[in-house]
Each structure stands twice: as structure tokens, then as C-alpha cells.
Amino acid sequence: MRISQHLLVFISVLSLTRAQTATVAATALESTVAPAENATTSAAEPWIAPAIFYPFRSAAGDTEHFLTGDESYESVALSTPYTFFGRTYNSLYVHYNGLLTFNQPEPASGPNYNPTRGAEDFIAPLWSDLDDMGWMGMFSYQQYTNGSVLTRATQDINQYFPQMNFTASWVFVVTWDYVDAVDMNSFIRHSAQAITFQVVLISNGSLSFFLINYGDCAVIYDQVEAGYDTINSIDHFVIPGSTNGYSVSNLRNTSNVNVPGRWAFSANSGLESIIGVQIRLTSFSDLTQSENIEAVLLRIKQDLFSRGLSSSIQMKLREVKKTQP
Incomplete structure (x- = not known):
């Protein structure tokens, strides 16, 4: 027996x-994670970003870029080099279409489905043809080398990766915000359906991590995908449920760290853990x-x-x- x-x-x-x-x-x-509250508010109430979001927009001192053209992007010089799966970068490209690339800009309007086995390192928090939706849209970003944002990033990484004994020395926060609005007041208040998400790059000079945060995500009637990929797809990941535009609204309820709307990843290669x-x-x-x-x-x-x-x-x-x- x-x-x-x-x-x-x-x-x-x-x-x-x-x-x-x-x-x-x-x-x-x-x-399974508990559903988050709907962040969309009426026009009479100010919009408050989900608690998982790091500070953003002009109130946080961000550099803001409102949507100006199709398949546009901005090049950003990094104050501190960031290593992404073994390759170190001094700049990156932020695309209006929900994409962040490192070694070169991406001309495609929508996702090249992961794994691409291509020549790009990228993070795709929500890659789709967002700039063709006809909505008001923008992204904003800021780099931090001191202050409360570094303290928060240190706490987050040590919570999700406790074996690292990590102290953040640099943080880059970029946030995309699209609202089905025609005037700035409606845009600021999120008085219509919206798509809001954020990437947080975190480094101590030798180890690198990144967070993806999701707020409201309206249905997207186009190709869409979320995750990350590397050159030749040596490292890659697709967030479950992110390849169907009808289900992306549930991203704010998903997580790999039991925090609704947040995904946390290590961008380090060759580490061994037991x-x-x-x-x-x-x-x-x-x-x-x-x-x-x-x-x-x-x-x-x-x-x-x-x-x-x-x-x-x-x-x-x-x-x-x-x-x-």
C-alpha cells in the first residue's frame, strides 16, 4: 500500500x-485577482488614477506629448543607462501606439505578434493602432534619481523579488492616456471611455526591472498585444488575454504579483535562483x-x-x- x-x-x-x-x-x-473599481468618472468629478500608478502628467512634472501624427514616436535620452536582457541602452523610443523600443523605432502601426524573432528589443504595454482611433491621446514621462518615487520603486521590487536586496537608483515612468473626447476638459476628467496604462523602468545600475500598470482599457477594434520581446526572441512574454481587443478591458484585473492591474518583470539575463x-x-x-x-x-x-x-x-x-x- x-x-x-x-x-x-x-x-x-x-x-x-x-x-x-x-x-x-x-x-x-x-x-485569480479581485476586480478593480471602474476609474471612469462623470464629467462633474475629477478623475483619479488607480492607486497602482506612479505619479504622472504635468502635476508630477512630466514631459508631455499630445498626439500629433500617425505612427509617431519620441526619442528620449536616458540620464542613466538601462540594461534590457543583457544589452545596455542610453536612449529609447516612446511610441504613441503603446510601444517602447530600445535599439530602433518601430514603423509598424500594430503588433508584430510575439515572438517576432526580429531585430528589436521592446516592451509593449498595449501595442495597437491607438493613434488612428480618433481619440484625444498623449503620453508623458519623467526620469527620477532621488526622492519618494525611488523609495516606492525600491519597496515594490523588494516585495516582488525579495531575494535581490534591491535599492533603486534610477526610475523612468512613461504613461499613455487616450480618451474618447473632443475637448480638453473631458479628456482631463476622463468623462468618456478611456485607455490608460503605464510602464515603469527601474534600475540600480546593475540589475533592471520593469512594471506594467493598467487602468481603464476600453475595447480596441484592431490588432493588439501586450508583453515584451528581445532580439531574436531569446526572451519574450505575452500577457494572457492581451491579444483580443474585446478582452483588454480585463487587463486591469490581471496580475502576476497578485496586485490587480500590475505585471512585474525582471529584465536580467543569466541569473540563477533556487x-x-x-x-x-x-x-x-x-x-x-x-x-x-x-x-x-x-x-x-x-x-x-x-x-x-x-x-x-x-x-x-x-x-x-x-x-x-
Whole structure:
């Protein structure tokens, strides 16, 4: 008769992050988060951005760019170099179409579906032909090297990646805001349907991370995608549910860090982390047979992918410890 036992499995994971390493079962699980409140307000009330958003717009001292042309972008010189999966950049390109590229601007109006296996490093918080929607739109950005924003970024990264003992020295915040409005008052107050999202780049000079925050996201009747990709797609990820314009309104309820509307990622290559996964098996021999080991690792990897883990990671069994049931 077999006795059910608890085994603590230690797995070596390359390029693994805390945001993708919450204790998981060996079967794929669907993460659920509580729905956020609708941020759209009536014209008589001032609009308040979701609490997960970092400060933005002119009130925060941002540089603002209102939509001026089709497939337009702005080049931004970085005060501190930012390393994105092994490549270091001193500038980047912010596109009105919900895209941030590093090594070159992207001429396409809509997404080249990830993985592109192309020649670009990019973050696509919500890549679509937003500048052809006929809405009022803008993006704003600011770089920080001191103050409360760095304190907040440090706290966020240490919460999601606690093994790093991280202290932020530079933060870049860029926010896109589109409203189906024809006058500035309606735009500022979000008195019509809106699409608002944000990217936060965070670095300490050697380690790099980024956050994607979602507020209101109206239905998009065009191709759309959210995630990130790298040159030759060595590292890439697509946020689940982001490739259907009818379902992007739910992005504000999704997360890989149990914070509705927020996705957190490491942009570091070649890091090795050790995680413990507690699973229930029918016998100790279940993990002594190579075919069973590979099956268990595959199922764990699939679950971690769904929580934002880069597709390029490698996993191997380091140690198995038998614990009391």
C-alpha cells in the first residue's frame, strides 16, 4: 500500500524572478485577482488614477506629448543607462501606439505578434493602432534619481523579488492616456471611455526591472498585444488575454504579483535562483524516474509561464527532500 507523502523539491531556475516564483502546485493553476473599481468618472468629478500608478502628467512634472501624427514616436535620452536582457541602452523610443523600443523605432502601426524573432528589443504595454482611433491621446514621462518615487520603486521590487536586496537608483515612468473626447476638459476628467496604462523602468545600475500598470482599457477594434520581446526572441512574454481587443478591458484585473492591474518583470539575463515547490506525490519513486521528473518540471514551468516567467528559462532538479505528511 502506498502512503501519500509531502516532498519539498528544490529547482534551479535560470533568469527566474520573485514575480514568477510564488509557491505553485505541479499542475497549471489560473491566477485569480479581485476586480478593480471602474476609474471612469462623470464629467462633474475629477478623475483619479488607480492607486497602482506612479505619479504622472504635468502635476508630477512630466514631459508631455499630445498626439500629433500617425505612427509617431519620441526619442528620449536616458540620464542613466538601462540594461534590457543583457544589452545596455542610453536612449529609447516612446511610441504613441503603446510601444517602447530600445535599439530602433518601430514603423509598424500594430503588433508584430510575439515572438517576432526580429531585430528589436521592446516592451509593449498595449501595442495597437491607438493613434488612428480618433481619440484625444498623449503620453508623458519623467526620469527620477532621488526622492519618494525611488523609495516606492525600491519597496515594490523588494516585495516582488525579495531575494535581490534591491535599492533603486534610477526610475523612468512613461504613461499613455487616450480618451474618447473632443475637448480638453473631458479628456482631463476622463468623462468618456478611456485607455490608460503605464510602464515603469527601474534600475540600480546593475540589475533592471520593469512594471506594467493598467487602468481603464476600453475595447480596441484592431490588432493588439501586450508583453515584451528581445532580439531574436531569446526572451519574450505575452500577457494572457492581451491579444483580443474585446478582452483588454480585463487587463486591469490581471496580475502576476497578485496586485490587480500590475505585471512585474525582471529584465536580467543569466541569473540563477533556487525555489522550493511543495507537491504531493504517491511515492518517493515518482521523482526518481527521469520521465516523471521531466513531466513534473514541464508542468511547473507551464504554470510559471502563465504568471509572467520568461519563456527562455531552463529548469533542472537540484534536490528532493522528504518531509512529514
